[in-house]
Amino acid sequence: MKPIQVGLLGIGTVGSGTFNVLKRNQEEIKRRAGRGIEITMVADLDTERAKAAVGGGVQVVSDARAVIANPDIDIVIELIGGYGIAKQLVMEAIAAGKHVVTANKALLAVHGTEIFEAAQQKGVMVAFEAAVAGGIPIIKALREGLTANSIQWIAGIINGTTNFILSEMRDKGLDFGTVLKEAQRLGYAEADPTFDIEGVDAAHKVTLMSAIAFGIPVQFSKAHVEGITKLAAQDIKYAEQLGYRIKLLGVTKRAKNGIELRVHPSLVPAKRLLANVEGAMNAVVVHGDAVGTTLYYGKGAGSEPTASAVIADLVDITRLHTADAAQRVPHLAFHPNAMNDHLDVLPMREVVTSYYLRMRVADEAGVLARVTGLLANAGISIDAVLQREADEVGGEGSTQTDLIILTHDTREGTVDDALAELQALPSVLAPIVRLRKEELS
Ligand SMILES: NC(=O)c1ccc[n+]([C@@H]2O[C@H](COP(=O)([O-])OP(=O)(O)OC[C@H]3O[C@@H](n4cnc5c(N)ncnc54)[C@H](O)[C@@H]3O)[C@@H](O)[C@H]2O)c1
Ligand SMILES: N[C@@H](CCO)C(=O)O
Numbered sequence: 001m002k003p004i005q006v007g008l009l010g011i012g013t014v015g016s017g018t019f020n021v022l023k024r025n026q027e028e029i030k031r032r033a034g035r036g037i038e039i040t041m042v043a044d045l046d047t048e049r050a051k052a053a054v055g056g057g058v059q060v061v062s063d064a065r066a067v068i069a070n071p072d073i074d075i076v077i078e079l080i081g082g083y084g085i086a087k088q089l090v091m092e093a094i095a096a097g098k099h100v101v102t103a104n105k106a107l108l109a110v111h112g113t114e115i116f117e118a119a120q121q122k123g124v125m126v127a128f129e130a131a132v133a134g135g136i137p138i139i140k141a142l143r144e145g146l147t148a149n150s151i152q153w154i155a156g157i158i159n160g161t162t163n164f165i166l167s168e169m170r171d172k173g174l175d176f177g178t179v180l181k182e183a184q185r186l187g188y189a190e191a192d193p194t195f196d197i198e199g200v201d202a203a204h205k206v207t208l209m210s211a212i213a214f215g216i217p218v219q220f221s222k223a224h225v226e227g228i229t230k231l232a233a234q235d236i237k238y239a240e241q242l243g244y245r246i247k248l249l250g251v252t253k254r255a256k257n258g259i260e261l262r263v264h265p266s267l268v269p270a271k272r273l274l275a276n277v278e279g280a281m282n283a284v285v286v287h288g289d290a291v292g293t294t295l296y297y298g299k300g301a302g303s304e305p306t307a308s309a310v311i312a313d314l315v316d317i318t319r320l321h322t323a324d325a326a327q328r329v330p331h332l333a334f335h336p337n338a339m340n341d342h343l344d345v346l347p348m349r350e351v352v353t354s355y356y357l358r359m360r361v362a363d364e365a366g367v368l369a370r371v372t373g374l375l376a377n378a379g380i381s382i383d384a385v386l387q388r389e390a391d392e393v394g395g396e397g398s399t400q401t402d403l404i405i406l407t408h409d410t411r412e413g414t415v416d417d418a419l420a421e422l423q424a425l426p427s428v429l430a431p432i433v434r435l436r437k438e439e440l441s
């Protein structure tokens, strides 16, 4: 049988890794797929760099549409990124009857419904293992390996750039900007790194996992998104003193009244495996009702780790593309006509979790009682209190101190309202810092 012919759109970090790994392991991949898989045509705006990357024997063009128009191409890989031209090209490739592989989580989290619908109608596959947690086969695990389960929750470190920044800042005392530049140099960061540091990239990924886990449409616009740019060094330190590490988590959970979908810095108990995932590594914890808690760990970014997932999708398509479209693994795990239409993504005020509160307060008698009294009145139960010595916080003779409170599970809206009241107390001297805490049990 002649090899499956693949057209590659965009040969940057992930594209070049895909080309190299496919070439290096071609014999073994062929034995697995039952058929050869060859990248025969590449489009990149920088044709000189592209030619240097692929060598002779591969057609290189600057116009991606020439790849889509080529009737010999069976699968199109989109590795350009973004929602602009990438969206048009993916839609055109589907319309031309090509299967598509993409690592573009931004595109799928925002336009997934439209893209998957078009693919379904055309009977082609849109595969996206590389879009979530890079080389970790988490889409496969959720969609196939855990298919028996009612998934209860997922929590993951799914942005390598921010985990790298948090780890390097804590371990080496380096400043934010220096570490971000290093993450960009290593090819981890998005073209626009604000997507990484403001939590948007993690929210794209958790939105996709949420859809697959709970059978709901991809709804990025309903995700709560907070990054790490406002995180203060002293909170990392106080969290450690209380036995926690701070990680940027993507969380999605089946609650009584809907689905939680959120990204924010979270305190994680230091003894949990997730708390010890360092550098650009990713890890996702999935809790299913039958299997219990499972953990997936590996490289979530970088050239060849991401290529590993792109090529796994190529092999899947090669194996399955002759199968009846109705019998293939559905894009979002549930058959399109059997999605959950009664499960809404909850507004953040309805989310229930526990909290870390840091208050800069006047070091005077009765402050602790006033603060805890107000929390008790609001029905917020306290798990732990840490009060620093004034001298330690503000230097000798200081009249201010930090009061840190950990709460038990509370509805976010209740905490919002209590924080507004606390903030108005004369002895609370600065904006209160609120972080969320996930026990992951
Ligand atoms: N870098 C990673 O570790 C990583 C991991 C997972 C997913 N992703 C995703 O993979 C995709 C690609 O990321 P990357 O890091 O390889 O990006 P990159 O910037 O290194 O590569 C993009 C390539 O696309 C080319 N390009 C841009 N516009 C084009 C056009 N109109 N036609 C043809 N080529 C065009 C650029 O010249 C460049 O070579 C993105 O969606 C990204 O979010 C990246
Ligand atoms: N910018 C992303 C790349 C992988 O999706 C990250 O840092 O995790």
Ligand code: NA
Binding pocket: 129, 130, 131, 132, 133, 134, 135, 136, 137, 138, 139, 309
């Ligand atoms: Na993956």
